[in-house]
Amino acid sequence: xxxxxxxxxxxxxxxxxxxxxxxxxxxxxxxxxxxxxxxxxxxxxxxxxxxxxxxxxxxxxxxxxxxxxxxxxxxxxxxxxxxxxxxxxxxxxxxxxxxxxxxxxxxxxxxxxxxxxxxxxxxxxxxxxxxxxxxxxxxxxxxxxxxxxxxxxxxxxxxxxxxxxxxxxxxxxxxxxxxxxxxxxxxxxxxxxxxxxxxxxxxxxxxxxxxxxxxxxxxxxxxxxxxxxxxxxxxxxxxxxxxxxxxxxxxxxxxxxxxxxxxxxxxxxxxxxxxxxxxxxxxxxxxxxxxxxxxxxxxxxxxxxxxxxxxxxxxxxxxxxxxxxxxxxxxxxxxxxxxxxxxxxxxxxxxxxxxxxxxxxxxxxxxxxxxxxxxxxxxxxxxxxxxxxxxxxxxxxxxxxxxxxxxxxxxxxxxxxxxxxxxxxxxxxxxxxxxxxxxxxxxxxxxxx
Amino acid sequence: xxxxxxxxxxxxxxxxxxxxxxxxxxxxxxxxxxxxxxxxxxxxxxxxxxxxxxxxxxxxxxxxxxxxxxxxxxxxxxxxxxxxxxxxxxxxxxxxxxxxxxxxxxxxxxxxxxxxxxxxxxxxxxxxxxxxxxxxxxxxxxxxxxxxxxxxxxxxxxxxxxxxxxxxxxxxxxxxxxxxxxxxxxxxxxxxxxxxxxxxxxxxxxxxxxxxxxxxxxxxxxxxxxxxxxxxxxxxxxxxxxxxxxxxxxxxxxxxxxxxxxxxxxxxxxxxxxxxxxxxxxxxxxxxxxxxxxxxxxxxxxxxxxxxxxxxxxxxxxxxxxxxxxxxxxxxxxxxxxxxxxxxxxxxxxxxxxxxxxxxxxxxxxxxxxxxxxxxxxxxxxxxxxxxxxxxxxxxxxxxxxxxxxxxxxxxxxxxxxxxxxxxxxxxxxxxxxxxxxxxxxxxxxxxxxxxxxx
Numbered sequence: 001x002x003x004x005x006x007x008x009x010x011x012x013x014x015x016x017x018x019x020x021x022x023x024x025x026x027x028x029x030x031x032x033x034x035x036x037x038x039x040x041x042x043x044x045x046x047x048x049x050x051x052x053x054x055x056x057x058x059x060x061x062x063x064x065x066x067x068x069x070x071x072x073x074x075x076x077x078x079x080x081x082x083x084x085x086x087x088x089x090x091x092x093x094x095x096x097x098x099x100x101x102x103x104x105x106x107x108x109x110x111x112x113x114x115x116x117x118x119x120x121x122x123x124x125x126x127x128x129x130x131x132x133x134x135x136x137x138x139x140x141x142x143x144x145x146x147x148x149x150x151x152x153x154x155x156x157x158x159x160x161x162x163x164x165x166x167x168x169x170x171x172x173x174x175x176x177x178x179x180x181x182x183x184x185x186x187x188x189x190x191x192x193x194x195x196x197x198x199x200x201x202x203x204x205x206x207x208x209x210x211x212x213x214x215x216x217x218x219x220x221x222x223x224x225x226x227x228x229x230x231x232x233x234x235x236x237x238x239x240x241x242x243x244x245x246x247x248x249x250x251x252x253x254x255x256x257x258x259x260x261x262x263x264x265x266x267x268x269x270x271x272x273x274x275x276x277x278x279x280x281x282x283x284x285x286x287x288x289x290x291x292x293x294x295x296x297x298x299x300x301x302x303x304x305x306x307x308x309x310x311x312x313x314x315x316x317x318x319x320x321x322x323x324x325x326x327x328x329x330x331x332x333x334x335x336x337x338x339x340x341x342x343x344x345x346x347x348x349x350x351x352x353x354x355x356x357x358x359x360x361x362x363x364x365x366x367x368x369x370x371x372x373x374x375x376x377x378x379x380x381x382x383x384x385x386x387x388x389x390x391x392x393x394x395x396x397x398x399x400x401x402x403x404x405x406x407x408x409x410x411x412x413x414x415x416x417x418x419x420x421x422x423x424x425x426x427x428x429x430x431x432x433x434x435x436x437x438x439x440x441x442x443x444x445x446x447x448x449x
Numbered sequence: 450x451x452x453x454x455x456x457x458x459x460x461x462x463x464x465x466x467x468x469x470x471x472x473x474x475x476x477x478x479x480x481x482x483x484x485x486x487x488x489x490x491x492x493x494x495x496x497x498x499x500x501x502x503x504x505x506x507x508x509x510x511x512x513x514x515x516x517x518x519x520x521x522x523x524x525x526x527x528x529x530x531x532x533x534x535x536x537x538x539x540x541x542x543x544x545x546x547x548x549x550x551x552x553x554x555x556x557x558x559x560x561x562x563x564x565x566x567x568x569x570x571x572x573x574x575x576x577x578x579x580x581x582x583x584x585x586x587x588x589x590x591x592x593x594x595x596x597x598x599x600x601x602x603x604x605x606x607x608x609x610x611x612x613x614x615x616x617x618x619x620x621x622x623x624x625x626x627x628x629x630x631x632x633x634x635x636x637x638x639x640x641x642x643x644x645x646x647x648x649x650x651x652x653x654x655x656x657x658x659x660x661x662x663x664x665x666x667x668x669x670x671x672x673x674x675x676x677x678x679x680x681x682x683x684x685x686x687x688x689x690x691x692x693x694x695x696x697x698x699x700x701x702x703x704x705x706x707x708x709x710x711x712x713x714x715x716x717x718x719x720x721x722x723x724x725x726x727x728x729x730x731x732x733x734x735x736x737x738x739x740x741x742x743x744x745x746x747x748x749x750x751x752x753x754x755x756x757x758x759x760x761x762x763x764x765x766x767x768x769x770x771x772x773x774x775x776x777x778x779x780x781x782x783x784x785x786x787x788x789x790x791x792x793x794x795x796x797x798x799x800x801x802x803x804x805x806x807x808x809x810x811x812x813x814x815x816x817x818x819x820x821x822x823x824x825x826x827x828x829x830x831x832x833x834x835x836x837x838x839x840x841x842x843x844x845x846x847x848x849x850x851x852x853x854x855x856x857x858x859x860x861x862x863x864x865x866x867x868x869x870x871x872x873x874x875x876x877x878x879x880x881x882x883x884x885x886x887x888x889x890x891x892x893x894x895x896x897x898x899x900x901x902x903x904x
Binding site: 003005006007008009015017030035040041044045046048049052055058060061064067078079080085086096101131134201203204205206207209385 | 483484485486487488489490491492493494495496511514515516517518519520521522523525538539540541542543544545546548549556557558559560563564578579580582583584610611612613614829830833848849851852853855856857858896897898
């Protein structure tokens, strides 16, 4: 089907939800949606369905009047209300298609709030511009993370023995794993944002408005004094690293998100080099266990065709890992646009010249389905919305990315690092072998693998 | 910050009422938009239109705007269809910056043509989002043009998010339906016929209700919009009566149909034995010249209650004395839930809705026990506070309320889009009792610091 206009079954969503997710990774922060009530409600519902956790965010509740006269009064009132009643340390405001189109300038309005004394002493309002008609949820996330870096960081002129790790869009479990690896290596890091202990909070019998997790204001402020930044993801994390370099000359390196063996190797090596520490034996052993399993099971992977869809910073290292496993990533789709993404993907796909890859406009689930019909695959990897294709075409399916509305686990078990990669290997193998056991001929039905 | 230490949001006092002996009259300020800066559980105009029209399964639903509005409403409501499933696909014009500057009409036109050619639907609904209201695309003109070229109804739905509340979205949806109604032939429609309005076939509920009425010898012309079909809607003006559930969303359509086609309507609820029975009797009463309809209604009620009532005593025995908090979309649903909960021995300590009106809240006050808190357009902080204060054992709500209940360590029942089993009808009451029982009595709560921090 030739298409000019429309998107059928999107492989992305809009910027504001990314900004909301990122802001939840600051301790004591209440995200604020400057737009209609529905936006905020939809984002909270989607994040709640993904995390099975309460998700708090406020809205400017635009009305027809605000849309004619501008939303300044709404936002000023919102700031006052929020600090009076919900008492956060920080309000992280993001815009929407509505407020952007009527021309609200968040920088100017937050400045006015400050000048008018609406921001109490020791409290902060940060902002990010996230119109829904640009980019995707991923770029919205990047914009808010950049906002954190730009608007909080200060430099005292004195370097701190610490490294900024800027998390691309990953799960709380992944952030927890990055912190664990860094600790294991004895490296002091400032990880931001950090949604662990926010969106994977324990059952306490209380509803905490501000759970204990999240990067703190003082940590964010200190990021201007760090030795360097490692940005985990060229789309969702790099813009914040660039901002820190511009503002405080903090050098940075952009890495792929450490999913899979090679990308984790690069992360561990970069962290070790930047901090001047050796890789400890325990991490080498973790790596060894992953390689061991990859070797033990190599015969089951090779030549297996995979279709995958989702977000740039996941797809890049995931594709590389599939190639390292000797699998064939044949169809790759992402609704998120970006030349940087294109370029990095082309590099990875030099080893897979057969692969179909499309991102940006009209790169949606309808296209992916067409591709799969033309060239069937053995495995599908992507968010919950892949389940229609998986069912229609009877393909083993692994859930990965955002949103996952029908399974749990992503909040608790990481995909990053060697242990996360090992989990991925287990998932891939189980999906393939379960399928074989269920459908193979009687004489091929084997007890021992 | 603990939620129980928080005071009521300033400016919220008027939307909260606690029933006390000799207390003041209910004067809840509802029908207002939420305060800027509140963590409201409410949605927007678009959301209202989308939920009402979504179950029409043989039409395509195109969201004209940036991608989000389509993405967040893609197949999130379990409104099931017995046939076509076009409603489960997500179509968006995915507006980009250039479209916002130069207008999206051409893109919308092309999208419509492409989609209609591909899917051969029986109609198309085009939803305006916030941005369309600002850039001024003339979607009416596009719809008209495409309808003419393709020979199917193409209906604009004026659902710009900021132009009111969810209720205005219901109205916009009803207006779109109204343009369809009256365009089909009413030939062969029985005198003993109804339309079922405001029933969305979540988990197959419309099928249950439809079957009851059909067993009574009544023809159901159209369900709006559960398991909805364009042709049925087009001829629905041939029915003798409109039976309206979920009054918030569909009363305006019923009123319009009454005015234009002289079809009377009644308001009903299918939740709980009491209300379910009443909705069969009320319909039967309106067909007095055929007494066998009432006979049959009585028979259905008798048979169904006989089947489920004894089984429910186990649940009732365990649940008697337990307390529930209700926070749902429409107030009408709250009335039924209070009665249904009483059937299983539970009292209601908090009752609230997102979209209730003054009459609704007055009626709620009459129904509720002393000390019950009544809220309009509440927020999670307030809900948590009252659940803990009133020592509720159960919260009934929707997606955003579920994790709050579980964090507090109280049971939960989804009475919104995400119900997995039918809660309507007699069997639905049984399912409801069972679900409440299973959640409230779950062994998991022994591991949770239940109602922690309160005492």
